[in-house]
Amino acid sequence: MSFRRLPLFVLLLSSAAVAQPQMSPQPVVTATSPAAEQDEGGLTGSVSDETPWQDLGIAIPTFATNADVATQTSAGSTAGLGRALADVITSDLKNNGLFKPTGPDALPQPSFGQIVAPDFGVWSGRGAEMLVHGYVRANGDGSLTVGCYLYDVALRQQLVKGGWQVPPSDWRRTAHKCADLVYSRLSGESPFFDSKIAYIAETGPKDRRMKRLAIMDSDGANHRYITTGQAIALTPRYAPDYRSLLYLSYFNGYPRIYVYDLETGKQRLITQSTNPTFAPRWSPDGKWILYSMAIGGNTDIYKISAAGGGEPQRLTNTPGINIGGSFSPDGSKIVFESDRSGGQQIYVMNADGSDQKRISFFGGRAATPEWSPRGDQIAFTHIAGNFRIAVISPSGSNLRYLTDSWQDEAPTWSPNGRIVQFFRTEKGSGRTGIWQVDLTGRNERKLPTPVDASDPAWGPVRP
């Protein structure tokens, strides 16, 4: 099961790529000509568009194919796949506040030859600023090759290209890789679409809710339940290498943290103790596991080797509840939650437990801190009446709210630190859903899940 990034010379359609040295992440707005507005479909719907004016119009027509042949994918033949790929890319690029993508339904379909030689006149006439072209080819061994090209329409130049050869089951990953290529080239940010999310799927009445561990792609596709729901499952965290998951299970009746091996389907306790364990977290390099353990009603944070077998190190030692913990990206510090001063507040310590300092001093309670993968922000749940997702700097300053609802909690970060994911509980019914919000707080969306969902945790971008 290989996912191969093709060297450039393998690309079916090579082209004289003259990469633009510098693209502004927030491109200058260009006035849409009245003539373009009368054009049908395409990118000319800006009149009724409510998104911020700096959104960049990207046309993403159907990917072309050299020959329309059957594939072993859910999307059908290579022609059907070409459309599905463009749809997935369009959907990825929506809702993050940077782009205004237009998908294949509203666009003319380029020919195979036009993939490397776009008809720029057509696209500039539609008001497109950027153009994504691509192709699909079915290989003799059943694998698929997908190529992806990004063009600047005004400059009539190719900005970036990529190509991947994959087994049919991984076809969606090539679309996410293409979206990542476009996203990072145009925004200057790191990619994140080709990643997975672990979460808790919830069904049933409020007092007997079934909670199952589940995983899915970053866009909700390829959904899979991991546990049956016989034991309550909570608070999963993907291992940085995607091979395993940490989570809490009531397997055997008591809450304990397990490492679940996704390849073998087996799980093991992270520590042999009769005490309850909560709130599992990985270190960024995957070598350490943080967990919280209650002894005699007092909860403290511990660190143990992820390889298993080592002695746990106790990091906190104060009366009260010390819980959670999230490493800084360089692994040197840990941000965590403690009620040692009364209510829940946020503290930072060195990774060995030394130098514990409170950083939240803005009233209310502050819970579930998570360090951004970029290191510059900490996302958390602020409790002052309602439960809101907010960010602060690692020193505790610059409090900014990202959401405003009755109960939003448990933020975790996208791999590139641009988007915060959390779960929202509905007052009364107790129904839950996973939501994502960008760092401006303006672009919020609910992630599609088959049933109610909570405790989302993003894994890293896949290689």
Added chain:
Amino acid sequence: MTIRNAHPKTALKLGAALLLAGALTLSGCAKKAPAELPPPPAPTTAVETPAPATVSGPTPGSQADFVASMMGQDTIYFDTDRYNIDNADAAALTAQAQWLMKYPGKKATIEGHADERGTREYNLALGERRATAAKNYLVSLGLDAGRLTTVSYGKERPVALGSDEASWAKNRRAVTVTID
């Protein structure tokens, strides 16, 4: 008449009557538990016990007997974010201890719970803290600690389903369950 098969409205009226009765029983000591507490435990037990020829209650020493004998005092209630044992809790735990001392072979689990207005992980730790507070009090009354275990359900298993103060007060609890 069985309550289980009763018309919903009839069941509601019955429930209300029982709740009132419960409130009267507790009126002297229920400081922070909601006035209509405790929920009536007896009906389900009575319904599920097959009716033999002779007059009967639950088997002495069973969990059903414990629930019936406690008349709501199998559960103690806490203020928001608190885990201290107040006078009402102490009275309930004393009643529990007396029952448990009558049946020295019996073990019990104390389930700690929190209301929905807390973050999930903190509530797990808080539920454990509440269950442990109840356990420690029982041990201080002379019960063998080896007979008692604790488990926290955090906010995952509410008994009152509303999103209001009255429901939250019922959910901030520690419930003693004897093991049959």
